[in-house]
Amino acid sequence: MAELLTLRLRVWRQESETAPGKLVDYHVDGISVDMSFLELLDVLNEQLIHKGDDPVEFDSDCREGICGTCGLVINGVAHGPLPGITCCQLHMRHFKDGDTITIEPWRSAAFPIIRDLVVDRDAFDRIIAAGGYVATNTGAAPDANALPIAKNDADLAMDASSCIGCGACVASCPNGSAALFVGAKISQYTFLPQGQPERRRRALRMVAQMDREGFGNCSNHAECEAVCPKDISISNIARMRREYLKASLLRE
Numbered sequence: 001m002a003e004l005l006t007l008r009l010r011v012w013r014q015e016s017e018t019a020p021g022k023l024v025d026y027h028v029d030g031i032s033v034d035m036s037f038l039e040l041l042d043v044l045n046e047q048l049i050h051k052g053d054d055p056v057e058f059d060s061d062c063r064e065g066i067c068g069t070c071g072l073v074i075n076g077v078a079h080g081p082l083p084g085i086t087c088c089q090l091h092m093r094h095f096k097d098g099d100t101i102t103i104e105p106w107r108s109a110a111f112p113i114i115r116d117l118v119v120d121r122d123a124f125d126r127i128i129a130a131g132g133y134v135a136t137n138t139g140a141a142p143d144a145n146a147l148p149i150a151k152n153d154a155d156l157a158m159d160a161s162s163c164i165g166c167g168a169c170v171a172s173c174p175n176g177s178a179a180l181f182v183g184a185k186i187s188q189y190t191f192l193p194q195g196q197p198e199r200r201r202r203a204l205r206m207v208a209q210m211d212r213e214g215f216g217n218c219s220n221h222a223e224c225e226a227v228c229p230k231d232i233s234i235s236n237i238a239r240m241r242r243e244y245l246k247a248s249l250l251r252e
Contacts, residue, residue, distance in 0.1 A: 068166030175216030
């Protein structure tokens with residue numbers, strides 16, 4: 001039989017963006033060490049609903065670490081204490097019986113709180129809409145081999161494209177910067193021939209939109225890299241800066 005835990009949860013509760021919020025204490029028991037962190041929140045909500053209280057609002061979708069929806073700050077760390085995973089991949093065996101766990105939403109002026117642990121990350125969508133796309137007809141899947149691409153370039157593009165847009169980089173940055181996200185999205189096209197037609201325009205527009213959304217500036221703390229569930233390198237930030245500088249100098 002799996003070990004069962006009793007935990008004290010301190011959960012951020014807030015009815016809306018403009019309402020005041022606070023940490024509320026809950027005790028939950030019967031938590032299996034095999035549960036994921038989101039299943040812990042499911043158990044908490046079942047208990048709250050049974051008591052007639054409002055459940056805790058939180059985001060989730062795939063629960064497989066590929067959608068980036070389940071962003072939470074757990075004991076002060078985006079996505080929790082383990083590196084290279086999302087909240088849905090964090091299991092309760094990494095906690096001890098009697099532990100106190102503090103659960104908060106992403107903290108950023110550009111990510112306003114909708115309710116409880118749910119934040120509005122539409123700012124990322126607007127940055128992508130500003131330039132994170134290609135207009136080239138890339139054809140069907142078999143056509144991918146028709147364009148020879150150097151292995152190193154393909155690897156770098158693939159590494160950058162693994163960004164899932166969860167926002168952990170923003171939540172962990174003392175400046176609330178989205179530079180790692182934008183750097184990854186610019187970099188993934190920089191190495192590919194399909195990304196060349198919009199290359200200059202992409203850098204100018206995405207960086208400008210990032211600034212308009214109210215994200216802070218990057219000051220190379222590297223907290224973003226430390227909490228990224230996909231291990232995106234901050235070298236992508238340097239690449240974004242180079243792309244932006246070149247595009248600015250060559251602006252027509």
